[in-house]
Amino acid sequence: MQTEAPVAQADVSEPDLVKRCQKGDSEAFDELVVRYRTRVFGMIYNMVHNEQDAWDLAQDSFVKAWKSIDRFRGKSSFYTWLYRIVMNVTIDWLRKKQVKAGGTEFDDNVQLREIDPASKTVPRAEALPHQRMERREVRSRIDEAIAQLSPEHRAVILMKEMEDMQYHEIAEALGCSIGTVMSRLFYARKKLQNLLKDVYENV
Amino acid sequence: MKTFEEKWTAWIDGQLTGRELEEFLASLPDKAAAEAEKQSAKQLGSLLREQAVALSNADFFSHQLRERLDRESGPARSAPDAVQTGWWTIRRLLWGGITSLAVFALCTAVVLREKTPSSQSQYLTEILTYRVDPTVSPNATISMFQPKDERVTVLWVEGLQSLPPEYATK
Numbered sequence: 001m002q003t004e005a006p007v008a009q010a011d012v013s014e015p016d017l018v019k020r021c022q023k024g025d026s027e028a029f030d031e032l033v034v035r036y037r038t039r040v041f042g043m044i045y046n047m048v049h050n051e052q053d054a055w056d057l058a059q060d061s062f063v064k065a066w067k068s069i070d071r072f073r074g075k076s077s078f079y080t081w082l083y084r085i086v087m088n089v090t091i092d093w094l095r096k097k098q099v100k101a102g103g104t105e106f107d108d109n110v111q112l113r114e115i116d117p118a119s120k121t122v123p124r125a126e127a128l129p130h131q132r133m134e135r136r137e138v139r140s141r142i143d144e145a146i147a148q149l150s151p152e153h154r155a156v157i158l159m160k161e162m163e164d165m166q167y168h169e170i171a172e173a174l175g176c177s178i179g180t181v182m183s184r185l186f187y188a189r190k191k192l193q194n195l196l197k198d199v200y201e202n203v
Numbered sequence: 204m205k206t207f208e209e210k211w212t213a214w215i216d217g218q219l220t221g222r223e224l225e226e227f228l229a230s231l232p233d234k235a236a237a238e239a240e241k242q243s244a245k246q247l248g249s250l251l252r253e254q255a256v257a258l259s260n261a262d263f264f265s266h267q268l269r270e271r272l273d274r275e276s277g278p279a280r281s282a283p284d285a286v287q288t289g290w291w292t293i294r295r296l297l298w299g300g301i302t303s304l305a306v307f308a309l310c311t312a313v314v315l316r317e318k319t320p321s322s323q324s325q326y327l328t329e330i331l332t333y334r335v336d337p338t339v340s341p342n343a344t345i346s347m348f349q350p351k352d353e354r355v356t357v358l359w360v361e362g363l364q365s366l367p368p369e370y371a372t373k
Contacts, residue, residue, distance in 0.1 A: 142251070179205070183209060189215070196247060201246070
């Protein structure tokens with residue numbers, strides 16, 4: 001999985017960083033945050049469709065991760081463990097907010113920076129105004145479609161399609177069986193295909 | 204045994220192989236339509252991947268997080284400080300306990316000392332040894348009450364013709 005780690009820090013293995021964190025080394029945790037902050041933020045943003053909420057929830061997730069790092073036993077990858085926290089925080093928040101399908105939670109003022117798919121950190125060159133408008137429309141359609149899924153279905157399809165996670169990793173992150181993951185993926189895809197077919201066929 | 208949804212998902216993601224794949228393909232009523240669906244699912248996946256969002260102000264994100272962690276879990280992050288604080292508290296408790304015990308022992312000693320009569324009162328001695336003169340007051344009777352637990356003695360005298368000079372002076 002691609003991470004945001006600078007070249008100098010990429011040499012430090014993740015298990016070493018985790019061990020240092022468990023001994024109270026906050027600098028090691030800072031390095032883990034740098035590696036995963038963009039992906040965590042992106043994942044949450046796609047779940048909640050609001051930049052400020054995504055920012056706050058990402059912060060909450062990392063705070064929880066730091067506070068419970070002692071309980072990480074290394075049975076799964078740190079990233080899967082972190083995603084479990086991220087999903088718990090986000091799904092709890094969505095349930096509390098009781099988001100109704102229909103896109104009422106959208107923030108139209110959000111200025112999203114689309115980035116090169118090859119790199120998750122480098123923004124594209126500025127697009128022309130009509131291109132920006134088109135992208136914003138596409139983004140809005142996608143957000144509306146995703147908002148019609150339950151939090152669990154959102155989580156499954158986003159982890160699979162955007163994070164390219166394996167079934168068992170998604171199952172670990174969500175605390176459910178692989179069969180449940182596959183079943184949710186089936187229905188989430190069907191629903192999004194129905195809602196977005198005209199979008200991806202015309203893009 | 205996988206359900207149809209599970210098999211379909213595995214097929215879309217290229218996870219279905221061997222005999223399972225053959226059986227699944229054979230079970231499809233319209234292979235062309237299924238292939239079109241698969242293609243559509245792939246396009247959907249591509250569309251979603253293109254929507255990856257960047258975290259603007261990533262450094263500020265880390266900075267804010269660091270500040271929050273320092274604020275919320277500051278003491279826990281500094282283990283040596285926590286140990287020192289713990290020992291300091293234990294020492295204080297120990298000294299506090301010793302001081303309290305010493306004060307308690309001192310007070311107890313003082314109270315016990317006051318409760319124990321060191322010697323008989325000189326007034327009681329005089330009362331006990333007093334005799335009414337029968338020639339002066341032949342009908343006089345004398346009764347003495349001395350409750351056991353109270354440090355007081357009551358001398359009850361009746362029929363005195365005159366007050367003995369000792370009473371007047373004491």
